Amino acid sequence: MRALVLVGGGFRGEAISLRAAALTYLTLFALVPLLAVLYSVIDLFTGEAQLHDRVQSYVNSQLGIGAGAAIAGALTAFTSKATVKTLGAIGFALLFVSVISLLWNIESAFNHIYAVRKPRSPVQRLLKYWTFLTLGPIFLSLSVYVSWTISRMQDTHGPHSHPNHSEVLHVLAALSSVAITYASLAFLYKVIPNARVRVRSALLAALIAGSAWEVAKFLFAWASGRMVQLHRIYGSVAVLPITLTWIYISWSIALIGCRLCYALDASLKPEPHPAIEAAAAREVFVTRVIVALAQLHRERGAPIRVQAVVRELGVTGRLAREGLAALAKAGLAVEAKHGGWLLSREPSRITLAEVRAAARATLRFPAQQADDITAAVQSCLARADGVAQAALGESLESFLRRFQALPVESAAPAPDPRPLGVGESARKPA
Known part of the structure; x- marks a missing residue:
């Protein structure tokens, strides 16, 4: 099948x-x-x-x-x-x-x-x-x-x-x-x-x-x-x-x-990595997919086919398509008319927070082997988790009191948009 x-x-x-x-x-x-x-x-x-x-x-x-x-x-x-x-x-x-x-x-x-x-x-x-x-x-x-x-x-x-x-x-x-x-x-x-x-x-x-x-x-x-x-x-x-x-x-x-x-x-080909349910694995994998999509498009200047993502990440075609579908559902990637995939907007206008949200709406994805890209993604996600933990550490009552005392425009701090790192330094070693 x-x-x-x-x-x-x-x-x-x-x-x-x-x-x-x-x-x-x-x-x-x-x-x-x-x-x-x-x-x-x-x-x-x-x-x-x-x-x-x-x-x-x-x-x-x-x-x-x-x-x-x-x-x-x-x-x-x-x-x-x-x-x-x-x-x-x-x-x-x-x-x-x-x-x-x-x-x-x-x-x-x-x-x-x-x-x-x-x-x-x-x-x-x-x-x-x-x-x-x-x-x-x-x-x-x-x-x-x-x-x-x-x-x-x-x-x-x-x-x-x-x-x-x-x-x-x-x-x-x-x-x-x-x-x-x-x-x-x-x-x-x-x-x-x-x-x-x-x-x-x-x-x-x-x-x-x-x-x-x-x-x-x-x-x-x-x-x-x-x-x-x-x-x-x-x-x-x-x-x-x-x-x-x-x-x-x-x-x-x-x-x-x-x-x-x-x-x-x-x-x-067997599954190269065990598929797990952990949210962190889903986030890392979807981010790896969008990084590969951006890098391959920068190299080739044309829509990227699923097979190219498969070879870049060393996963099965089914998993690559699921990752691309998650990005498409979140409006971060689009499928070209004659086949192949593209980012929906420039990489500088896509934040890791958006990619993370896209990954959390998906199902099963594989754990990734440790390399430069995976380490960089995990580091960024760890910093984001730290900020989230600090923001959510207070009680609901304390939050409501503070929210009512502050002006509306400053009640919620603006997110810190971090451009998706697709530079050559994050490339997977040959």
Whole structure:
């Protein structure tokens, strides 16, 4: 249930549809050089023309959903021309840059979902991309080779083989193709984000996203075969919008799967601190949330998503959302229209007394580990408690007598507004 809440709650702030559209646009430019690199690596390591043709046929079948032989023929023709001899050194370099740009944006999209504050360095990224471009084609070749071997075994046995053997081989041939999808997605979810991802979460997210992709592939192929009006309007060019739509659907499913992987990771994490009912713990936690919100907004200048607060404080998403909800209820924070959170006014106009009052209206929050921010907050709250104890030390009768003897404007001393400390000195040590 926690995973479903995290998945549903993250779509607004992450703009998955917008990122899927951006990746579709980049894929359109990088697809041909990416396939050219893929086939070149396969030829370099295997040298098997039949395996090359099998891999090419498999890739064309996955990319050409709904477009049939038209997209397959176009991809084959384009990739055969994507060489240094044909394009020249500058043209080939530009195509290679488009591949790097696609991989760079894929990693950025995944890191955004995981709220990664510090991405990999450019050198680390390039080394990882080089690994993808060399090991990826080899892995794909092995997978296609296994599927091809099973198909050949099925053809060798023929109709005279035992019925059970034929059925088993048919099922294995179908599963081998689906297994490539599951393994590829699990690899992406585990390796691409610059964060610790559980293998269990990556496998489960890949299983769900891969199954959704296979179902979408079947439905899209069925629907595109009935788009008669589209072919009448665009003619032979109808292949382009069909292909772009399928690439967009594929990226949307992949990003939703990444979001699910993050949600599974977050839902499996135990509570880092015991949740207690003490008022002081609630006050410290809510103050920590608003301090983190102010600091992160000062650094980024944009609405802060729940995941960023989670990573900053080391708590669960549920607790972070409860803290933000407490601030919102008190009018100290607001949720942006397209996701993310902001302070409702400048930090200098928010007092700790207001934050404390917001915290006292909430329920359960965790005890905080001792660090600089926690110590600073507790010190401020201790001073406030001392003032409150002194003011409330007298009896009710004494208070009423004094109140009646003083002018109305001086009966209650004005509160001492203390600006919320969000300076760099209160930062949590790295």
